[in-house]
Amino acid sequence: MKALRTAHRARGTGTTAPDDGFGVRLMTPLLLGSVLNPLNSTMIATGLVAIGHDFGTGPSGTGWLLSSLYLASAVGQPVMGRLADSLGPRRVFLAGLVLVCAAGLLGTLAPGFGWVIAARVLLGLGTSAAYPAAMAVLRAESLRTGRPAPRPVMGRLSLAALGSAALGPTLGGLLTATTGWRGIFAVNVPLALLALAAALPWLPHDRQRPAGDGPRPVQQAQRSGGPAPSRPALLRTYLRHGLAYLSIYACLYGYSQWLEESHGYTSFQTGLVMLPMSLAAAACSLLGARTKGLRAPLTTAAALLAAGSGVLVVTTGGAPLAALLVAAALFGIPQGLFATGNQAAVYAQARPDRVGSAAGLQRTAQYASAMAATGLLALCFGQRAGDAGLHRLAAVTGVLNLLLLALTATDRALRAPSRT
Numbered sequence: 292m293k294a295l296r297t298a299h300r301a302r303g304t305g306t307t308a309p310d311d312g313f314g315v316r317l318m319t320p321l322l323l324g325s326v327l328n329p330l331n332s333t334m335i336a337t338g339l340v341a342i343g344h345d346f347g348t349g350p351s352g353t354g355w356l357l358s359s360l361y362l363a364s365a366v367g368q369p370v371m372g373r374l375a376d377s378l379g380p381r382r383v384f385l386a387g388l389v390l391v392c393a394a395g396l397l398g399t400l401a402p403g404f405g406w407v408i409a410a411r412v413l414l415g416l417g418t419s420a421a422y423p424a425a426m427a428v429l430r431a432e433s434l435r436t437g438r439p440a441p442r443p444v445m446g447r448l449s450l451a452a453l454g455s456a457a458l459g460p461t462l463g464g465l466l467t468a469t470t471g472w473r474g475i476f477a478v479n480v481p482l483a484l485l486a487l488a489a490a491l492p493w494l495p496h497d498r499q500r501p502a503g504d505g506p507r508p509v510q511q512a513q514r515s516g517g518p519a520p521s522r523p524a525l526l527r528t529y530l531r532h533g534l535a536y537l538s539i540y541a542c543l544y545g546y547s548q549w550l551e552e553s554h555g556y557t558s559f560q561t562g563l564v565m566l567p568m569s570l571a572a573a574a575c576s577l578l579g580a581r582t583k584g585l586r587a588p589l590t591t592a593a594a595l596l597a598a599g600s601g602v603l604v605v606t607t608g609g610a611p612l613a614a615l616l617v618a619a620a621l622f623g624i625p626q627g628l629f630a631t632g633n634q635a636a637v638y639a640q641a642r643p644d645r646v647g648s649a650a651g652l653q654r655t656a657q658y659a660s661a662m663a664a665t666g667l668l669a670l671c672f673g674q675r676a677g678d679a680g681l682h683r684l685a686a687v688t689g690v691l692n693l694l695l696l697a698l699t700a701t702d703r704a705l706r707a708p709s710r711t
Contacts (some may be wrong), residue, residue, distance in 0.1 A: 313432060320490035321428060324384060324421030325448055326455035327391055327482060328364060328654075331414050333459030335360075338472040345472070346404040359408050363415025366659040371416075372423030372651025376644055379497025380427035383647075385490060387420025391483040396474025399524040410476055422448070422654060426638065427647035428494065434643065435495075440636060446580020449630040453576055457569035460562065524704035525640040525649060528605065528633055531589070531702075533656035534695040535629045538596050538688040540664035542622040543568070545684050546603070548668075548676040550615070567616050568623035575627025582632075585639075586705035589632040592625035593696040595683075599625075600689035607678050640704065660702045 339353040346352075375383040394417055398410030417491065425448060429440040466474035543565075550561040582588050599621030606618060631652065641649035672680035699705070 294710065301706070302629070313429070313440060316493040317432065317495075318444065318447060319423070319685040320384070320494055321425040322447060322451045323486035324388060324490060325425055325451050325481070327365055327421060327479065327486075328415075328418035329419060329452045329456035330459050330462070330482075330636075331360060331411075331479070333365075333456050334463035334466075334475050334478075335411075337459050337464035338467045338475045341467050341472040342404075342407065346407070346522035348404060354405070355408055356411050358665075359411045360415040361658045361661050363412045363421050365655045367416040367419030367661070368395070368423060368651035368654040368658070369648055370651070371420040372427070373647065375420070375424040375427040375647035380431065380647060381490070381497045383420050384428070384494065385487065386489065387424070388483045388487045390417030390420075391479050391546070395476050395479030395483065396537055399473045399480075401473075401476075405420045405477075408611040411452055412477075414479065419651070419654070421486075421659045422452075423647040426634075426650035430638070430643055430646040431495070431498070438518045440638065442580045442582070442631070443577075445634055445638065446576055446631050449576040449627070449634055450573055453569070453572045453630060454625065457573070467639040488700065506650050516625055519615045521704060524702070525637065527698065527702055527704065528636045529639060529652060529656045531695060531699060532629065532633045532653055533660045534691055534698075535592070535596065535633075536657045536660040537623055537667070538628050538692055539629075541684055541688050542599065542603075542619075544664060545668045545672065545676065545681065546619070546622075548672070549678075549681045552676040553678055553681070554610075554615070555608075564612070564615050565619050568619040568626070571620045571623030572630070575624050576631050577627075579628045579631035584697070584705075585636055586702070588628045589636075589699050589705060592616040592628035592632065593692060593699045595621055595628075597689060597692035597696055600685045601691050603685035604682055604689065606681065606685075636705070 335356055339356065343349055344355045344433055345365065371383055371387065388414060394410050394413035397413060398407055401407045429444065433440050462478075463475050466472075466478060470477070547561050547565055550556045550564055556564065579588050599618060602614070602618045602621060606614065634650075637649050637653050638646060667684065671684040671687065
């Protein structure tokens with residue numbers, strides 16, 4: 292009878308029953324929404340040439356289609372996270388999906404290049420709502436059920452982002468070849484509507500906090516099995532995430548260019564060589580989600596990044612295929628471990644009522660690193676992605692990765708058990 296009364300109260304307040312926990316109904320809309328930002332980050336890559344031809348602009352112009360979404364996402368993620376914390380994650384999640392629909396229609400019908408850029412900005416803002424809102428939903432569910440969000444649940448968010456980012460170029464190429472580049476924007480409409488259809492009945496309604504119901508005190512956080520929220524520890528997590536993704540993006544963009552220009556591979560062959568990076572990242576995101584601690588997987592990831600830079604320092608255009616595949620995997624393994632490890636660190640180190648904001652700032656660090664990586668590539672490569680440029684790039688990232696390794700290994704906050 293007690294269980295029936297609890298379920299009845301849950302239905303009456305518009306929330307899922309406590310027995311539902313972190314189940315399929317809760318996770319389905321969160322995962323559908325969370326794929327939209329990384330998918331749009333990479334899907335445009337195989338449509339840039341077609342867009343440039345249609346509007347008579349070259350790489351310097353179409354480059355704005357990349358940077359506009361990154362800039363909008365870097366600003367939008369913490370803003371959407373703060374709104375999710377203050378207004379409620381469900382409201383922000385739904386509003387973001389509506390904005391994605393509008394952006395998809397604008398890009399599909401864009402009469403000029405400026406409108407295409409505007410659509411990308413709107414996509415950056417709209418897709419920025421999903422991840423911080425999802426983290427806030429998980430925190431709210433944790434407080435409601437009295438148990439922390441399981442690490443595998445957190446890992447699914449990372450896997451959704453990594454998998455959709457890896458699928459993006461292939462999907463973008465297929466859409467461009469069959470429907471034209473406008474299909475890259477149009478596909479956002481059914482995807483967002485699908486997420487809306489799942490979110491409206493399944494996401495818990497936002498609950499008003501009673502007056503005086505602030506964040507949990509430090510003692511209560513410690514009794515729940517995790518460390519007390521720590522702003523310095525959170526700032527170190529942002530720094531660690533940014534440094535890691537600076538190297539990862541430098542490899543993703545720079546290594547692929549070098550494979551085509553110095554090794555003579557076609558774009559299709561380059562995609563196959565880079566495939567171990569995506570597969571390793573996906574596999575290790577699942578592995579990282581099942582680890583209990585934070586320090587060991589994150590330290591291992593930093594060491595592998597340093598090793599990857601070391602391999603690239605001695606790699607030349609005549610390197611055998613096996614060495615090229617290993618180099619790609621050495622950057623993919625830490626990508627998966629850092630994605631899940633730093634996500635769990637943010638969840639553990641942020642104040643319970645600021646998880647959405649903290650998750651947004653984590654993504655801001657990542658997107659800032661993506662923009663920094665493009666500048667680093669320009670400095671190291673110049674006009675052509677040759678061996679010398681690759682070696683310069685690897686030397687710079689190698690120094691940064693050694694710094695990352697030292698920061699990770701000496702971070703005492705990572706030695707505490709994770710709340711997840």
